[in-house]
Amino acid sequence: MFKLVRLSCRVYPIWSALGFTIMLAFTATAEDSSSIAYYSTSQFSVTEFDREMYLRNAPPEAGGGIGSRARNLSALSDLYAIKLLALEAKSLDLLSEAEKKWLIEYAISIELIERYLRKMVEDKLAATDWEAEAREQYIASPEDYRMPESVSLRTLLIRTEDRSESEAMRIAVDLLGQAKQPGSDFSKLVTEHTEDASAAVNGGLMSGIIRGQTVPPFDEAAFALRTPGEFSEPVVSQFGVHLIQLVEYSPAEQLTYEQVAQRIIKELKPIRAAQYRRGLQEEARERKLEGFVEHTEALDGLMSRTSDGALGRKFSIDPEF
Incomplete structure (x- = not known):
């Protein structure tokens, strides 16, 4: 048996030009609960929804839910818009096969890099001596830990x-x-x-x-x-x-290190995570693989094909251009 629920969704910046009022049909049976239908003409699986939330960096499931209600509704609205617009755009043949291949490879590379950076940062955070870090922070800025x-x-x-x-x-x-x-x-x-x-x-x-x-x-x-x-x-x-x-x-009272140690560690962790990530990115930019040779003339030729060159004046990412 279906229960119809009418939901007015506020659409966030990614689809700021589109506004949708969505009619969702939810089944009351477990075997049908893996799909969500729009107007009975378009549907996607819960797996697709989970992927959409993953790309939005939604927090892990807690208590049986992912993200807030508003965030979930925004994701549903975006998924509908993506399906609708992709269906219309597909018939226009806007991407060449070379462009499709390049985009797939690029998307995979970006996801691999993101997961790699996340793992490396997590490893560095796990190896950090937080007691030493917190004590150093306290000694450097005692005024930050003073009750006025x-x-x-x-x-x-x-x-x-x-x-x-x-x-x-x-x-x-x-x-x-x-x-x-x-x-x-x-x-x-x-x-x-x-x-x-x-x-x-x-x-x-x-x-x-x-x-x-x-x-x-x-x-x-x-x-x-x-x-x-x-x-x-x-x-x-x-x-x-x-x-x-x-x-x-x-x-006024100067708080002891013991009183503020956990607070300092909690404040330091996101700061260090960002620093570790930036460090990995900067190190990668400076790293030169074995046998690396910089060809100045070739580089100059490549730069001539950017924003002030022919490539910059074309809306194309075809590597064979």
Whole structure:
């Protein structure tokens, strides 16, 4: 039994000129689940879909799926477009036999090179002494592993958009007096009186603020506080008048190597992978096989056939041109 599902696909840059709304027919039986049909006129196998995802560098299967739903739908749309356009283009005989042969050989070479580079990089990563690498990174840049000074606060805002600054200050001073009364709950005062909607939701709590994250007058007053529960005097900024209560003060701290070792290794691995890959590519460009001789005249002749030569003016990759 077939279940029809209509899916609107957003097509990604590779087929940016094409938009498709695809009608997919999925079977409910296992024996028919290996194919997907479009409009009952075109279909491809799950193997073709898997190959498409492979070419997109989709992550390996996890939990029975490949990539995200959006990525899968994009691949389905692209496969349909490829089949449709290839069918139309095939009848025009646009490639010579020599060009077809060259393209096949080139595609195989590129895939072999990619797999070779991937394996060589994986081998180099496996052989890397990550403990030594991480420790060297930590010693070279200790400032990168320093926790900055920070404060957690409760704040109450009286805006000056619809009142004068002096009127806002009078309200703030009165509320500050209430907040300093024994047994007063400042978070409750914030919820009842603040004119910052987001602060009203959580009692004005701002956690882990570091210097420079707030406007200068607020920043200066907040980082002058040291004792939890301490209040600043009312602070004026472009947003209005603020009351600030310190919840927690955390001085700057240099993290130990042991605290950050795994984080450093995690950050280094993709960096080293890219460096190893570039190194392999650069080494290949410079490597000269035994018996290599550079023929300057032949090279000059070849260059004359590129973008400013006859070949560059032809849309052809036929090696017999």
